[in-house]
Amino acid sequence: MSVRSVLRMGDPRLLQVCEPVAAFNTPELHTLVRDMFDTMREQRGAGLAAIQIGVALRVVIFGFESDTRAGDCESVPETILINPQIKPLSTQQELAWEGCLSVPGMRGLVPRYSHVTYRGFDVRGDVIERQVRGFHARVVQHECDHLDGILYPRRLPDLTYFGFVEELDASGVMTAGVLPCEDDRCQPTRADPLR
Numbered sequence: 001m002s003v004r005s006v007l008r009m010g011d012p013r014l015l016q017v018c019e020p021v022a023a024f025n026t027p028e029l030h031t032l033v034r035d036m037f038d039t040m041r042e043q044r045g046a047g048l049a050a051i052q053i054g055v056a057l058r059v060v061i062f063g064f065e066s067d068t069r070a071g072d073c074e075s076v077p078e079t080i081l082i083n084p085q086i087k088p089l090s091t092q093q094e095l096a097w098e099g100c101l102s103v104p105g106m107r108g109l110v111p112r113y114s115h116v117t118y119r120g121f122d123v124r125g126d127v128i129e130r131q132v133r134g135f136h137a138r139v140v141q142h143e144c145d146h147l148d149g150i151l152y153p154r155r156l157p158d159l160t161y162f163g164f165v166e167e168l169d170a171s172g173v174m175t176a177g178v179l180p181c182e183d184d185r186c187q188p189t190r191a192d193p194l195r
């Protein structure tokens, strides 16, 4: 087991565009993925990108059982996704609270596409292709943003809904009902944070 330290916002490495993986099923790639899972579990995250542990490759992992996280958040299958591509299947977006292991202790209300298809490879180079909605779609979009150097604060449409999780919890804003969105179709889904 090897838990690695997670880079935090402000570290310029988090802003870089990561390189595609060229060789699959190598010992180095297996070690990287294992370290990512060890780190994500130890930090109780829902996902992690390789660059968050300082490796500038297009590798993300995500997934958890619904009962391992607070709230009644849907399960997302444990997935390793390498060289991923995401396509929205409609223009519909939804707002929900997100967090990030690289922005510890904070949450923001982020719009994401509701329904996407994603395609990539597993660690052996086999194709993974899925159509997903809701929280699964959100996690993939959040993690894949890391590969292009984008942290979720850059996606925030309204900085009113960005702050420290303890304060947001105390004020009740994270469990408030309807929150504003630019798009009429955009409705908040739930108050569960994504880490």
Ligand code: NI
Residues within 6 Å of the ligand: 099, 100, 101, 102, 142, 143, 146, 195
């Ligand atoms: Ni993140």
